[in-house]
Amino acid sequence: GAGVSQSPSNKVTEKGKDVELRCDPISGHTALYWYRQSLGQGLEFLIYFQGNSAPDKSGLPSDRFSAERTGGSVSTLTIQRTQQEDSAVYLCASSLLRGKPQHFGDGTRLSIL
Amino acid sequence: AQKITQTQPGMFVQEKEAVTLDCTYDTSDPSYGLFWYKQPSSGEMIFLIYQGSYDQQNATEGRYSLNFQKARKSANLVISASQLGDSAMYFCAMMEYGNKLVFGAGTILRVKS
Numbered sequence: 547g548a549g550v551s552q553s554p555s556n557k558v559t560e561k562g563k564d565v566e567l568r569c570d571p572i573s574g575h576t577a578l579y580w581y582r583q584s585l586g587q588g589l590e591f592l593i594y595f596q597g598n599s600a601p602d603k604s605g606l607p608s609d610r611f612s613a614e615r616t617g618g619s620v621s622t623l624t625i626q627r628t629q630q631e632d633s634a635v636y637l638c639a640s641s642l643l644r645g646k647p648q649h650f651g652d653g654t655r656l657s658i659l
Numbered sequence: 660a661q662k663i664t665q666t667q668p669g670m671f672v673q674e675k676e677a678v679t680l681d682c683t684y685d686t687s688d689p690s691y692g693l694f695w696y697k698q699p700s701s702g703e704m705i706f707l708i709y710q711g712s713y714d715q716q717n718a719t720e721g722r723y724s725l726n727f728q729k730a731r732k733s734a735n736l737v738i739s740a741s742q743l744g745d746s747a748m749y750f751c752a753m754m755e756y757g758n759k760l761v762f763g764a765g766t767i768l769r770v771k772s
Binding site: 579581588589591594601602605635637639644645647648649650651652653 | 692694702705709750757758760761765
């Protein structure tokens with residue numbers, strides 16, 4: 547497809563389990579971003595990739611959160627030992643170049659029971 | 660201090676009329692970008708319009724225009740000839756230092772027939 551693809555679209559898991567969220571950016575987009583949207587906190591930046599490196603990880607809320615990007619394309623956001631406060635919609639975005647408009651995927655709705 | 664302020668939690672507009680959604684920002688980066696995104700109830704984030712801090716003219720994209728007043732640090736979105744499909748949440752966002760978007764709290768727009 548032409549847009550940013552995220553999977554799964556919905557994920558329900560038990561507290562304490564690990565989860566992996568996947569993002570497939572628009573082909574040719576060098577910059578990739580992860581955001582989180584929750585009722586209480588609005589839209590928050592998590593991490594930014596330029597190619598395979600992550601020059602800005604400042605938004606990751608704890609060391610339970612990690613992300614990687616391989617081949618300058620697909621990215622995986624991993625949350626270990628999930629907590630109920632991790633429940634949110636996780637949005638991935640990509641842009642052709644740093645600083646250019648970001649295009650978002652449909653998000654993964656994560657629910658921690 | 661809030662980086663992006665959207666003072667209107669909710670707005671109503673009559674179909675076919677114009678509406679202005681307010682956004683003010685705060686940054687010390689001389690090179691920044693301002694963005695507006697639309698989020699319908701289905702959840703996807705749709706990029707609408709972009710204004711660079713050095714752009715001399717206000718950005719326009721179809722029925723969307725951005726009223727950029729740099730000295731006042733405001734970047735209001737104007738939607739002309741409102742349509743029922745414009746009903747959504749609208750987010751103003753700023754990119755500073757070329758890395759990440761910082762979002763406002765959003766404005767819910769309802770178009771009345």
